[in-house]
Amino acid sequence: MKKKYCLLSFIIFIALLVPITTHSVQAHGGREVGNLNVVVGFGTEPAYEGILNTVELIITSTNPIEAHSKDNNDQESHSSGIDLNAHGNIFASTLIDTGQSFSYEIPEELNNLSIPYHDHMNHKITGTIHVKDGSDSNQIKVMIHSDSVMPDEVTVTPGTTITWKNYDNESHAITSGVMPTPVNKYSPVTGLSDKLEVELTHKNSKRSTVLSLSEDPGNVGKYTSNFVPTDTGIYQIRIFGIIDNIEINEIFVSEGDGGNFDDVTSQDSIQFPNTTSSNRELQNALTGISNSAEQALNSINGFRPILIISLIISIVGAVAGLSALSIILFKK
Structure with missing residues (x-):
């Protein structure tokens, strides 16, 4: 003995x-379930075997609304009968390649108005044209760079020609108006910790357990359940329960099975100086x-x-x- x-x-x-070699992967995934948007994954990713982790759910209601940006130009637009904010309503260039230019002559009808514009190829590039009598300008040149126009704000008189020249290696398209600004109205859903449960399954061994959810007091709409993964490989998360008399039964899998959140991997890649x-x-x-x-x-x-x-x-x-x-x- x-x-x-x-x-x-x-x-x-x-x-x-x-040491025993292995590999690691990364990610988080979600989908719409009825009028809910559910994002599922592990609280800590990459997820490592033997280290405390959480099953994490972020649940919001799905009622996105798209709104247009508004500023003081709205009153001027209504009084003049011209919608200054409408996309491409006043001018719109074709693609302006490197070294090429686009010109536009300011008509009399735009006097005493301010015209916002943007680059249709890069919505972060914006500028404004102020039109008023008495401005000492006949020709205005604006340089287009990779992330801005210079100058981005000009004051001109009616009849002035503005020329935009592309100094960037990429193509641009100068367009009047403003881009629609998506305003997310996804509101977090609370009070689901006693209505939903999570079944966690290790696909390789086919062993599973049911976990209770707790709502994160610091993050409304976020629900978690602690666990320690004791084996590597593919995991499956099944969400089930009843919300507003609607049965919920959704399955999410980790990346090794085609899903969008991490498989559990060995600690080898993060151990130092020796692996155990x-x-x-x-x-x-x-x-x-x-x-x-x-x-x-x-x-x-x-x-x-x-x-x-x-x-x-x-x-x-x-x-x-x-x-x-x-x-x-x-x-x-």
Whole structure:
């Protein structure tokens, strides 16, 4: 028995020194479920075996509204009958390649108005043209760069020609008006911790457990449940319950099975300076050693009757030989 325990200790020591290679992946995923938008994943990604993590749900209602940006130009637009904010309502260039230009002459009808414009290829590039009598300008040149126009604000008199020249390596398109600004009205949904549950499944072993959810008091609409993943590989998260008399039963899988959140990976990539084997790997090693030892003992037990018979035959043979030798010596 002492030899057996010594062998086990030696193998465990070797297992702690030898790293086992693996790989890691990353991400988070979600979908619309009825009038809800559900985002699912692990609270900490990448997700590592043996490290505390959470199943994380972010639930919001789905009623997005698109609104247009508004400023003081609205009153001027209504009074003049010209919608200054409408996309491309006053002018719109074709694509302006590197070194090329686009020109526009300010008509009299735009006097005393301010015209917003933007780059249709890069919505972050914006500018404003102020039109008023008495401005000392006939020709205005505006330079287009990768992320801005210079100058981005000019004051001109009616009849002035404004020329935009592209100094960037990419094409641009100067367009009057403002881009519609999407205003997200996804409101977080609260009070679902007692209406929804999560079933977490390790796909490789097909083992699963049901987890209760707790709403994060610091993040409205966010629900979490703690767990420690004890094996690597693909995981499945099933959300089920009843909300407003509607049955919810949605399945999300990790990336290894085509999903959008992390598989659980080994800690090897974050261990330093030495890597150590996980509890699962040590358990597998011990199980293998135990099985091998048991097989060896069974083999020995199987040969025991044969050894006993062989020993008896050897003893009988030895006795017979000694008897024969005694008879020969007695006759002499």
